[in-house]
Every structure is written in structure tokens, then in C-alpha cells.
Amino acid sequence: xxxxxxxNEQTVNGRTSTGDVYELLRRKILEHSIPPATKINxxxxxxxxxxxATPVREALRLLQGDNLLVxxxxxxxxxxxxxxxxxxxxxxxxxxxxxPWAARTAASNRLQNPAKELERExxxxxxxxxxxxxxxxxxxxxxxxxxLLSTENQTVIQxxxxxxxxxxxxxxxxEDWDWKKSLNQHKLIAKAIAKADPAGAEEAMRAHxxxxxxxxxxxxxRLNQGRPLAKVSSSKLIQK
Ligand SMILES: [Zn+2]
Numbered sequence: 585x586x587x588x589x590x591x592n593e594q595t596v597n598g599r600t601s602t603g604d605v606y607e608l609l610r611r612k613i614l615e616h617s618i619p620p621a622t623k624i625n626x627x628x629x630x631x632x633x634x635x636x637a638t639p640v641r642e643a644l645r646l647l648q649g650d651n652l653l654v655x656x657x658x659x660x661x662x663x664x665x666x667x668x669x670x671x672x673x674x675x676x677x678x679x680x681x682x683x684p685w686a687a688r689t690a691a692s693n694r695l696q697n698p699a700k701e702l703e704r705e706x707x708x709x710x711x712x713x714x715x716x717x718x719x720x721x722x723x724x725x726x727x728x729x730x731x732l733l734s735t736e737n738q739t740v741i742q743x744x745x746x747x748x749x750x751x752x753x754x755x756x757x758x759e760d761w762d763w764k765k766s767l768n769q770h771k772l773i774a775k776a777i778a779k780a781d782p783a784g785a786e787e788a789m790r791a792h793x794x795x796x797x798x799x800x801x802x803x804x805x806r807l808n809q810g811r812p813l814a815k816v817s818s819s820k821l822i823q824k
Contacts, residue, residue, distance in 0.1 A: 605633060605643035613652050613663055614717065614755050624653065624661040650748050652755075667752055669804055675749050676797040680790065682744055683728065687773055687789035690734045691782040698734040699778035702727060706770055717757040720766070725750040727770055731777070731789075753796075758803045769795060 609629070612618045624644065630637050644661050647653040653661040667675070690698055709723045728750070732741050769792040776784035 602639045602642040602646070605629075605635065605639045606646045608633070609643055609647060610650070610652065610751075611718070613647070614721070614751070614757075615715075616755075618663055620663050620666040620755075622663050623656065624663070626660070650751055652748075652751060666755060669801065672753070672756075672797070672800050672804070675747060675753065676793060676800075678743070678747055679749060679793050682740055683731070683793060684786040684790040686731050686735050686740070687777065688782040688786035689737075690731045691777045691780050691785035693734060694780065696734045696736060697777060697780065698730045699774060701730045702770070702774035702777060705730065706767065706774060709767060711763065716759070716761070716763055717754060720757065720761070720763050721750055721754045724754070724766065724770075731773075753800060756800060756803065761799065761803075766792070766796065 609618070618624070626637055626640055626644070630640050633640070644653055648655060648661065651664055654664055656662050690696070705723065705727050709719070711719055713719050714722070729745075732744050735741070769788065773785060773788040773792060776788050
């Protein structure tokens with residue numbers, strides 16, 4: 585487990601915080617401007633950002649906590665490889681165990697019903713506010729997290745957060761991703777939760793996850809440079 589570092593910690597010159605370095609490097613890793621499975625050159629990053637090695641090292645530890653980096657020998661770091669087909673499948677199997685249940689629970693719980701927050705999040709989504717990849721990471725993680733949090737089950741919430749599923753899946757984001765389809769599916773989930781329709785909410789979430797899984801798998805041959813997907817079958821996930 586990575587040591588917890590305050591993301592607001594300021595460097596001596598007070599200009600660039602650990603949080604700024606963390607955000608910048610996270611973005612570079614997600615966009616592949618630092619490619620997967622690549623050694624990190626701390627001196628070079630410090631020089632590029634004009635900061636000392638301290639905030640860079642602290643940011644790297646946070647990124648290790650996100651599973652975007654692994655420690656290498658001689659106190660260095662390297663970016664983790666991108667998920668393979670099995671990794672994507674594992675993440676979606678976890679999500680399919682947790683999230684349809686969470687949507688059902690959210691729709692059943694009248695006191696903690698997150699419908700207003702979900703509607704706000706859908707309305708606030710702006711595809712032009714940033715690159716579509718980063719706009720979707722922000723929106724999708726907040727949307728799914730709001731549903732999870734409303735269950736108030738800390739064990740499940742922790743398991744979900746420790747998977748860092750949004751970071752790892754959106755690291756595989758493609759420019760041709762049908763984000764409008766995802767947004768429409770979110771609207772259906774939010775609507776069922778607002779109507780306090782547990783069965784409808786569960787079903788809408790399951791359909792959304794199955795659709796997202798197929799979207800990621802379809803994009804994989806290119807991402808995995810032709811690695812065969814013969815062992816990946818969506819049938820297990822699709823079955824009800
Ligand atoms: Zn989603």
C-alpha cells in the first residue's frame with residue numbers, strides 16, 4: 585500500500601504542489617504520452633516541470649497507489665502495462681457483482697436516494713470542457729461512485745474504489761468511443777433510481793455494464809497489438 589501523501593502539499597517555492605504534479609502525470613499516463621510499461625525518469629520530469637524531485641517522488645507514490653505505476657529496482661518506477669483481455673474481463677465481473685446490486689439498493693433506499701445528484705451530474709456533463717477522454721473519466725467515475733456511496737456499505741465501496749476501475753478502463757479509451765450511448769444509459773439508470781424502481785435500476789445498470797464491456801473488448805485487438813482474444817467470451821457476462 586502506498587504511503588498517503590497530502591495532495592495539497594506545497595513545494596518550497598510554493599508554485600507547484602504535489603497535487604499538480606500528480607494530476608499532470610496521471611493525465612500523461614492516461615493519454616499514453618507516457619506509454620504503458622515504461623520506466624519513469626524522475627530527473628527528467630523534475631527538469632521539465634521546473635520542480636525539485638520531492639513533489640515528483642510524492643506524486644509517483646500516489647500514482648503507485650492508483651496502480652498506474654509499479655516500483656522497480658533501485659527506487660525507480662515504471663508505468664503498469666495496459667489491461668489485457670483477462671484484466672478487462674476481471675474488472676467487469678467485479679463490477680457486475682457490485683453495481684447492479686448498488687443500483688437496486690439506491691432505488692430502494694428512500695432516504696439516501698441519489699437521484700438528484702445523478703441528474704445534476706448528467707446535466708453538468710460537458711463534452712467540450714476537456715478532451716472527451718477526460719470529460720468521460722470525470723463524469724463516469726462521479727456517476728457510478730454516487731450510486732455506490734448511497735448504499736452506505738463501506739466494505740463494498742472500498743472494494744470498488746481499490747479496483748480503480750475507471751482509471752484502468754479509461755486508460756484504454758478510444759477517440760471513437762460512443763460516449764453518447766453511455767450518457768443515455770446513465771439517464772435510464774438515473775430515471776429508474778428516481779422512480780424508486782429497484783428491478784429497473786438493477787437491469788439498467790447491468791445492461792450498461794455489459795454494453796461497456798463489449799465496447800472495450802471490441803477495441804482490444806488494436807490496443808493489444810493483435811493478441812488473440814480467443815479465450816474471451818462475453819457469454820458469461822451477458823447471461824442473466
Ligand atoms: Zn457508466
